[in-house]
Amino acid sequence: MRAQQTGLKLAGLLATVSVLAASVTAQPQARAVEAHQAADAAKQKTSVEDFLGKPQAVTTSGSVTVHGAHIDYEAVSGTLIVHKADWDDSALPDTDKDKTQPDATASVFYVAYFKKGVRPEGRPITFVYNGGPGSSSVWLHMGAFGPKKVVTADDTHTPAAPYAIVNNNDSLLDVSDLVFIDAPGTGYGRLIGKDKEKAFFGTDADAGAFTDFIAQFLSRYGRYNSPKYLFGESYGTTRSAIVANKLADEKGIDLNGVILLSQILNYDNDIDGAAMNPSIDQPYVLALPSYAATAWYHKCLPEQHPDLKAFLKEVEHFALTEYTAALQEGNAISDAQRDAVAQKLHAYTGLPVDYIKKADLRISGGEFEKTLQGEKGLDTGRLDSRFSGPTMDKLSQFADYDPQSSAMSAAYIAAFNDYAHNTLHYGNSPSFGDGYQEYKFFSDAIMKWDFSHKQPNTEFPIHGAVNVLPDLASAMKHNPSLKVMLNQGYFDLGTPYFEGIYEMKHLPVSHELSNNIQIVQYESGHMVYAHQDSLAQLHDNVAKFITQTHTAVAPVAAK
CATH class of the missing domain: 3.40.50.1820 (Alpha/Beta hydrolase fold, catalytic domain)
Structure with a gap:
């Protein structure tokens, strides 16, 4: 029994020594593999940097x-x-500079x-x-x-x-x-x-x-x-x-x-940033004809016009005259002037009169895109307002995405x-x-x-x-x-x-x-x-x- 136990201990000792020896032998090999991998990575990095x-x-x-x-x-x-x-392509490189x-x-x-x-x-x-x-x-x-x-x-x-x-x-x-x-x-x-x-x-x-x-x-x-x-x-x-x-x-x-x-x-003049720039009303004036064109396209106007260009000339004139004058009044505007302008904006944009009044006659791009077809559960496109898409959040104030971009980006x-x-x-x-x-x-x-x-x-x-x-x-x-x-x-x-x-x-x-x-x-x-x-x-x-x-x-x- 003792001889058998001694043999088992000896075999175990030899096995341990063998494992240790294999480990010692393997370490340089592992380091060599790692070194080669590092060299390959450095070479690839250099290749990429040279390429760029x-x-x-x-x-x-x-x-x-x-x-x-x-x-x-x-x-x-x-x-x-x-x-x-x-x-400066004529300047000599600075040899003292850190080149890392x-x-x-x-x-x-x-x-x-x-x-x-x-x-x-x-x-x-x-x-x-x-x-x-x-x-x-x-x-x-x-x-x-x-x-x-x-x-x-x-x-x-x-x-x-x-x-x-x-x-x-x-x-x-x-x-x-x-x-x-x-x-x-x-x-x-x-x-x-x-x-x-x-x-x-x-x-x-x-x-x-x-x-x-x-x-x-x-x-x-x-x-x-x-x-x-x-x-x-x-x-x-x-x-x-x-x-x-x-x-x-x-x-x-x-x-x-x-x-x-x-x-x-x-x-x-950016209509998307107008709300963050109080007292600068020009963006609302300049965006109005595009609102009107969009409402015309989607047949959201209370009275549809047969000729788009003639309709837009009318809207442009209103934008530069009555609408500009009303915005210039600020909060000093009379109730009668506010009501008259809100009715005209309704006729040109299709937006509800009450909504226009709550917006103080100033509707941002995001608000218009959200509201124009909101009752249909649709957001209107921003970069191309001919496009529409399902609204993400019916309770939000602004459109959450641009249906036009979603419609064609994957194809490009x-x-x-x-x-x-x-x-x-x-x-x-x-x-x-x-x-x-x-x-x-x-x-x-x-x-x-x-x-x-x-x-x-x-x-x-x-x-x-x-x-x-x-x-x-x-x-x-x-x-x-x-x-x-x-x-x-x-x-x-x-x-x-x-x-x-x-x-x-x-x-x-x-x-x-x-x-x-x-x-x-x-x-x-x-x-x-x-x-x-x-x-x-x-x-x-x-x-x-x-x-x-x-x-x-x-x-x-x-x-």
Whole structure:
């Protein structure tokens, strides 16, 4: 028994020694595996940083048919690198500086389309972008002017995938090369380095990045002598006003035209913020015609009008006269004047008279969207008020979401991912980490945005509501041949069309220079192109604007 116990103890001891030996042997092996894994991770990180820190480009070819004309084009998808405002490319690097985190830079993603077989100096080039701030350009790219477009429902929710991606008969490639630019931090671009968001998430920082991008692009692709245009939507119009002036003032680059879609240049006119700005009644005046257009569309008026445009002219006149006078009275308004104006507002908006009185004749955008079809259990769209959707909370004062955005965003997201990977062959590059990049349709820039703005010829930035009317005026004064085109949708409650008209009439330029401005409205919303008939009209109007605002270069005679 003792011999057996001794044998068992010895066997156990040997087993323990064996385990310990195996453990000792395994530790260096484990450390080696960990070291290899760390090296691989570092290599991948370096690869990603190198990828983001250097310009990229993938070239493909394609064709599009626009109004019967066949156009062959070259598409270049890639990034250019822009730096923070005070970066100097002529300065030597500071070797004593801590290099663990580089200075902030942004790789800005773009897709450029060049018509084949034409001379660059005779071919216009248009830089196209959306707004946000913090939006990619996918909306204008896949909905308006790119060679391919996604098909969405006109004023209702587009059914889920699969979505149709079709030839865009209204692409602007018939008159101009196109460069779709994604804002820093969106698309396939990324921000890197120290204080990266502070360096690019702001009114002036963003405009500086776009200015640098455009100058770089013109140089890289030899397009300095081409007719040049900006096309910005929504906050992109705010950006365009600054960029147009900065290009002329800082880069010596004159533009042929600035094309605005769904304008907001003075944020004091924003109907969404009016309730937080007592004594400033102008937003209510400027939003009223869009309220009336929306009520007309949904047949919510007590008396329906047969002609929308004639009806809106009547509402515009009332807004600038009786309604403005009543709001100017403030709480000194008489009961008789309040009752008369409330009845008129009811006739023009369909809202209940009692509700209008409780709102003190001042209805914000969110309140209107919530109340117009509230009895039907519907919220009305903000960016395109032709859309409606089930209300989230029947007791809330404001609409909780935008039915228009919910109706079509998924279609754009799916369509562009498919198009980028399978047609442009971008976003799944093996040189980037694991070979896959996420296309960011929006960044969180709006939550971190610095809205302060330094207007031209001022000493310091203004920390308040952004107003870039002086910037656009400065660009037009620097370049008296600069033409401006404003396109607007009647059913836009985000940037009401009458607001844009008002701002253009109050642009601080001479009467002579104001003749350089052209304004067009459409029976659509913020994304005018979401309505097919309006997209066709938009194409024709913008194409005509471009062809009429540059001089064609005579062909060189053969020797």
